[in-house]
Amino acid sequence: MSTTFRSSRASADSPAVTFREALFRGLAPDRGLYVPVAVPALPTGWQEVGTFQDLAVLVLGNWIGDAGLGAGRFESLVREALDFPVVLRPLSGSRWLLELHHGPTLAFKDFAARFMGRIMNAALEQEQRRLTIVVATSGDTGSAVADGFSGLSNVEVVLLYPAGRVSPLQELQLTLVRPGVRALRVDGDFDDCQRMAKDVLADEEVQAAGVSSANSINIARLLPQQLYYLWALLELEREHGLRQQPLFSVPSGNLGNLTAGLYASLSGAPIRGFIAAHNANDWFPRWLAGTGEAFAFPPTVATISNAMDVGSPSNFERLNTVAGAVRATVSGHGVTDEATRQRLRRTFEEENLVVCPHTAVGLEAMDMHRAGDTSVPAVILATAHAAKFPEVVSEALPGQWPRTPELDSLADRDTEAAVIAADSAELKSFLLGRS
Ligand SMILES: *Cc1c(COP(=O)(O)O)cnc(C)c1O
Numbered sequence: 001m002s003t004t005f006r007s008s009r010a011s012a013d014s015p016a017v018t019f020r021e022a023l024f025r026g027l028a029p030d031r032g033l034y035v036p037v038a039v040p041a042l043p044t045g046w047q048e049v050g051t052f053q054d055l056a057v058l059v060l061g062n063w064i065g066d067a068g069l070g071a072g073r074f075e076s077l078v079r080e081a082l083d084f085p086v087v088l089r090p091l092s093g094s095r096w097l098l099e100l101h102h103g104p105t106l107a108f109k110d111f112a113a114r115f116m117g118r119i120m121n122a123a124l125e126q127e128q129r130r131l132t133i134v135v136a137t138s139g140d141t142g143s144a145v146a147d148g149f150s151g152l153s154n155v156e157v158v159l160l161y162p163a164g165r166v167s168p169l170q171e172l173q174l175t176l177v178r179p180g181v182r183a184l185r186v187d188g189d190f191d192d193c194q195r196m197a198k199d200v201l202a203d204e205e206v207q208a209a210g211v212s213s214a215n216s217i218n219i220a221r222l223l224p225q226q227l228y229y230l231w232a233l234l235e236l237e238r239e240h241g242l243r244q245q246p247l248f249s250v251p252s253g254n255l256g257n258l259t260a261g262l263y264a265s266l267s268g269a270p271i272r273g274f275i276a277a278h279n280a281n282d283w284f285p286r287w288l289a290g291t292g293e294a295f296a297f298p299p300t301v302a303t304i305s306n307a308m309d310v311g312s313p314s315n316f317e318r319l320n321t322v323a324g325a326v327r328a329t330v331s332g333h334g335v336t337d338e339a340t341r342q343r344l345r346r347t348f349e350e351e352n353l354v355v356c357p358h359t360a361v362g363l364e365a366m367d368m369h370r371a372g373d374t375s376v377p378a379v380i381l382a383t384a385h386a387a388k389f390p391e392v393v394s395e396a397l398p399g400q401w402p403r404t405p406e407l408d409s410l411a412d413r414d415t416e417a418a419v420i421a422a423d424s425a426e427l428k429s430f431l432l433g434r435s
Contacts, residue, residue, distance in 0.1 A: 002065035003040050005219055007032035008317045019064040020123060023116075023220045024131070026213035027201050033317050034219040036063075039266040047234060052086050053079045055234070056227050060115075063223055069122050077122055081114040081148075086228050088235040089382075091351050094374040095366065096246075097359070098232050099382045105147050105173060106385035106404065107140035107307070108257065111228070112221035113148030117155065119220065124154035132211045132431065134200060136160045136193035140307050140384060142183070143173035150178035157181045158431065160193040163419070165306060169388060169407060175415040184430070188422025189300050191311050199424035200431060211431055217314050225260035230269055232379050245272040246377040249366040251358040252276045253308035255284060255315035257381065258330070266325060272376060276332040277365030279303040279340065281311055285332025304337045304392045305357040307384065333365035340364060341396035354402050356384040357392045 005022040007014035009032030017025070022034040043062040049055045057075050066074035087099040103110025124131055133155055135145045142159040149157045161174050163185045175183045186193050200206045201213050212218075229248060236242040248271060250258045258276055265271045276284055280301045287295075297312035319326050335343075340357055343364040347355050355363065359382040366378050386393050386402040394401050420426050 003036045003038055003063060005034040006037050008035050008321050018068075019220075020068055023067075023120060023123070023218065024212055026218050027198065031198070031202055033217055033314065035318050035321050036219075036263070039263055042230075042268045046230065047237075049234070052227065052231050053082055055231060056082050056224065059227060059230065060223055067119055067123065069119070069126065073122060074119075077118040078115065081118050082111065082224065082227070084110070086231050088232055088239070088379075090240070091353075093378075094376075095363075095378045095380060096232070096236065096240075097353075097355075097382045098228060098248075098379050100228055101356075101382060101385040103144070104406070105140065105143045106388055106406070107144060108225070108228075108381070108383045109140045109144035110148065111224045112256075113141070113144035115148075115224040116218065116220045117145070117148040117152055121149075121152040121155050130154045130156070130210060132156045132158060132209075134158050134160065134197050134211055134213055134427075134431070136190065136197040137166075137174070140170070140388070143170065146174065146176070146178055146181045146183075150181050152180065155180065159183045160186050160197060160427070162189045162193055163187050165189060165302065165309065167306065167389060167391060169390065169410075171417075172410050172415060173388075173407075175417045176410065177414045177416050183417040184427075185417045185419045186422055187419065190309060191300050192422035194314060196422065196424045196427045200428050203428060206428055206431055209432055222256060222260040222263065225257055226264040226267070228381075229261045229264040229271065233269060233271070236377065236379070242377055244377055245270045246379045247272050247275060247366070247369070249275040249277050249362040249369070249378065249380040251305070251308060251362040251365075251381060251383045252278055252284065253281070253310040253313065255313040255319060257383070259315045259318050262319065262322065262325065262329070265329060266322065271329070274330045275362075275365050275369050276330055277362040278332065278334050279305045279308050279361055280334060280336060281309055282332070282334025283311065284313055284316065285334050287316075288327070288330060288332040304340060304389075304395075305361050307358055308361065331369055333368045335361045335364045335368075343367075344393065344396040348397055348400070354386045354393060354397065354400055355382060356386045356389050357396075358383045359386075 007028030011030040014028040014030040100108035300311035343360040
């Protein structure tokens, strides 16, 4: 059993393709995003699995078979990619924090990057070819992809990140010297980086040179991100005896995580609904609240939850293909920086817990949504570890400077980045010069 994928724009020159083709193309020929032709129903037995990895093997296999790699190889790659804990931490008020930051770069992006890197590399080995991956990042994607793809035999990575829009620690993580990874510091914002990546990926000359993408426009990123929604449902029932369908609050920027959750829901997972928790870049909550007429994407606003500073979320194009389900199950909220800081303080006072600013947006949006009514259980995705954002945390919580041994050890490592203008032509010549 497996599904095929079609372009979100559904034009005649973009026929349905296999998972392998969607993985390597990134973007469909008509510049749409690949979406499943049909979301496969959850496989029988998904509620009986023992571990997160067992769940991953079962559910991913149900979506894409063995990706043409042979069942044994596919299974061992999935287990190796997803070998870190997923923690569901109870809070007060019938709330649970779904901690997705126990991977090597301490953000949820590790799930997708580690899976995608291994599957791509194994496919390339099989086909005896090599590939360069271009990634536009608002911070956490780049470090996860750099980590998840470095040292693989047949893939090389080029990272684009917006100059001055990522934290010093994020920049350190992005620019570490790693085998097979090059960082480009772009004189622009995240939307510029994303536009440049899209432009070059649609360019035939660049494609011919063996270049693809790995940011949240690639369908392969979304598949493993469904898994932790399912795992949370299993844990709520098994560990906490809960049978009610929960609400999920998803700190959102490019809307990849939300789209993945929606796919889990469309596949039959018992989910009450989703909250798209945005910062001041709240185009999507305003779209949800509106009557459906299109309105332009505003420019990106810089906030203290910078991994969500996205003015024009690219996965909206995917969500729009299932707009009915989105309107029926998703509510949106925009959270100001001030409310984010207050939520960080409150969470520290009430739970003795230091959370990252993105997670604080998720917590705040859930409270705005429930408005004191705790009868529906709430799961808030903790998308990153607080130690990735020590400046923001210490500003909200004087005296706190969260840290981890992994991040502390980065200070001793070598870094390197090339600087380029926010210009697709310049990126193209960089790629062609190197490929
Ligand atoms: C990427 C990221 C988000 C936003 O996720 P999307 O899938 O782009 O909506 C939220 N929080 C953190 C910490 C992130 O790194």
